[in-house]
Amino acid sequence: MICLGIEGTAEKLGVGIVTSDGEILANITKHMPLREGIHPREAAQHHAQNIKPLLKKALEKAGVSLDEVDLIAFSRGPGLGPCLRVVAVAARALALKYRLPILGVNHCVAHIEIGRLTTGAEDPLTVYASGGNTQVTAYVEGRYRVFGETLDIALGNCIDQFARELELGAPGGPIVEKLARNGSYVELPYVVKGMDLSYSGLLTAAVKKAKEVSVADVCFSLQETAFAMLVEVAERALAHTEKEEVLIAGGVVVNRRLQEMLRSMCAEHGAAFFAPPRDVLGDNGAMIAWLGILSHNSGMKQSLEDTHVIQRWRTDEVEVLWR
Amino acid sequence: MEIIAKGAEANLYLENGVVIKERIRKEYRIPEIDETLRSMRTKREAKLLSLARRAGVPTPVVLDVDTKRKSITMNYIDGEKVKYIVDTLSKEELNRLFSEIGSLAAKLHRSHIIHGDMTTSNMLLSRGRVFFIDFGLGEVNPSLEAKGTDLLVFRKSVRSTHFRREKEILKAFFAGYRSEYPDGEEVIERMKRIERRGRYVSAR
Numbered sequence: 011m012i013c014l015g016i017e018g019t020a021e022k023l024g025v026g027i028v029t030s031d032g033e034i035l036a037n038i039t040k041h042m043p044l045r046e047g048i049h050p051r052e053a054a055q056h057h058a059q060n061i062k063p064l065l066k067k068a069l070e071k072a073g074v075s076l077d078e079v080d081l082i083a084f085s086r087g088p089g090l091g092p093c094l095r096v097v098a099v100a101a102r103a104l105a106l107k108y109r110l111p112i113l114g115v116n117h118c119v120a121h122i123e124i125g126r127l128t129t130g131a132e133d134p135l136t137v138y139a140s141g142g143n144t145q146v147t148a149y150v151e152g153r154y155r156v157f158g159e160t161l162d163i164a165l166g167n168c169i170d171q172f173a174r175e176l177e178l179g180a181p182g183g184p185i186v187e188k189l190a191r192n193g194s195y196v197e198l199p200y201v202v203k204g205m206d207l208s209y210s211g212l213l214t215a216a217v218k219k220a221k222e223v224s225v226a227d228v229c230f231s232l233q234e235t236a237f238a239m240l241v242e243v244a245e246r247a248l249a250h251t252e253k254e255e256v257l258i259a260g261g262v263v264v265n266r267r268l269q270e271m272l273r274s275m276c277a278e279h280g281a282a283f284f285a286p287p288r289d290v291l292g293d294n295g296a297m298i299a300w301l302g303i304l305s306h307n308s309g310m311k312q313s314l315e316d317t318h319v320i321q322r323w324r325t326d327e328v329e330v331l332w333r
Numbered sequence: 334m335e336i337i338a339k340g341a342e343a344n345l346y347l348e349n350g351v352v353i354k355e356r357i358r359k360e361y362r363i364p365e366i367d368e369t370l371r372s373m374r375t376k377r378e379a380k381l382l383s384l385a386r387r388a389g390v391p392t393p394v395v396l397d398v399d400t401k402r403k404s405i406t407m408n409y410i411d412g413e414k415v416k417y418i419v420d421t422l423s424k425e426e427l428n429r430l431f432s433e434i435g436s437l438a439a440k441l442h443r444s445h446i447i448h449g450d451m452t453t454s455n456m457l458l459s460r461g462r463v464f465f466i467d468f469g470l471g472e473v474n475p476s477l478e479a480k481g482t483d484l485l486v487f488r489k490s491v492r493s494t495h496f497r498r499e500k501e502i503l504k505a506f507f508a509g510y511r512s513e514y515p516d517g518e519e520v521i522e523r524m525k526r527i528e529r530r531g532r533y534v535s536a537r
Contacts, residue, residue: 150493156489156492197369200366200370202470203449203450204449204452204486205450205452206489235366238361241362242341242342242362245359271361272361
């Protein structure tokens with residue numbers, strides 16, 4: 011069975027083609043050029059303009075035609091409404107024209123499942139940090155339960171907004187990471203509440219601090235503080251859930267320092283650390299296609315009327331029938 | 334010294350009938366952050382354990398604080414974590430237990446004590462009494478925001494850990510909380526508002 015998956019919850023548009031054996035035949039992602047934050051309508055336009063060429067490219071790369079595809083999957087949420095709707099329309103059009111079953115799947119769960127597929131992690135605690143999401147989840151009785159998450163903005167959003175405020179460029183993550191190499195520590199607020207965390211106060215304080223000390227120092231301290239918070243929350247969740255594996259997901263965890271810190275935490279607790287390859291770490295179409303296959307094989311069905319998008323869709327609302 | 338538990342941030346040792354909780358160094362964070370966090374949390378925890386007891390909430394008695402070693406010595410509570418007994422309780426027992434926990438949370442908040450990590454892992458049931466422990470993330474803060482967040486942490490931990498009995502637990506907890514705290518409703522309303530602000534609230 012071959013599934014074509016379309017991802018488009020935020021500024022990235024992705025098309026992935028995956029077989030039911032878990033072979034990724036194609037996984038092509040198009041990044042919208044960002045100067046400022048994501049404008050939902052502009053991102054939606056970007057997706058609408060690029061979906062056709064991207065589909066073509068992915069099919070060529072995979073060496074399959076649409077007639078050979080058995081299932082269409084798309085990112086149904088959570089995400090930006092206008093982006094989700096463009097992707098849903100594209101998926102529905104394909105499903106109608108080629109008379110294929112269609113499945114709208116959860117973006118966050120897709121990150122977890124592609125991580126399990128590509129790393130071989132069996133039952134991990136997942137640390138998922140991206141521009142729009144920051145959460146620590148683990149599978150318990152039929153659901154990916156959320157053991158820790160941000161109470162306000164996401165980690166990636168915190169760093170991107172900081173970079174934007176200081177006009178360092180976009181995307182902020184790699185720029186801040188580079189600048190941080192020459193910085194030393196200045197104190198910033200560290201906010202962990204139980205297994206949850208909060209980044210909005212840290213963002214405000216970091217922007218303010220940059221008027222007093224060097225940008226490199228603030229970048230270094232922002233990274234050290236924000237990452238230590240996330241690793242601590244992951245550590246608490248690991249102790250709490252007693253899982254033996256840690257899987258990372260999301261665009262922010264490509265950061266070397268963050269990975270190093272997570273590895274160190276895992277070593278202390280004797281947990282195995284799993285990092286998926288970079289092309290499936292950030293938002294991508296293959297993860298949507300793979301979750302489409304898992305869902306389909308566990309008997310999930312959707313009629314076209316059921317494929318409306320869900321902007322706010324919690325990870326723990328999804329029934330995991332394939333495990 | 335016998336190690337009795339290794340938590341996420343501290344080791345617990347039992348020695349001559351007393352417990353020593355030592356916050357251990359974390360290699361993953363830079364020494365500046367590590368040192369500050371461990372010192373601050375050790376001091377705060379010792380202070381809040383005493384304040385909480387004065388507010389009428391059972392806690393272990395603090396016998397000594399070692400700021401250098403980042404450790405607190407306290408009396409040993411022979412009990413079980415509430416987390417592990419939830420599934421063994423009858424409906425009535427569960428109701429009684431969480432209504433009591435709710436009223437203890439209210440006592441803390443009435444005295445402006447924020448626990449900071451209110452989960453069933455940090456509550457011990459010992460001879461019919463519930464002890465609150467692990468105040469390291471706590472603070473004294475009279476604001477509605479802090480109290481609302483404290484309740485939200487609890488509610489979310491119940492959602493992830495005790496999903497089978499989530500409804501019963503929360504009903505009893507909030508009933509207990511309201512009964513002990515005249516301004517409790519306002520805090521609960523704030524909790525809901527904070528939750529709506531978050532990223533992951535489902536549409537409802």
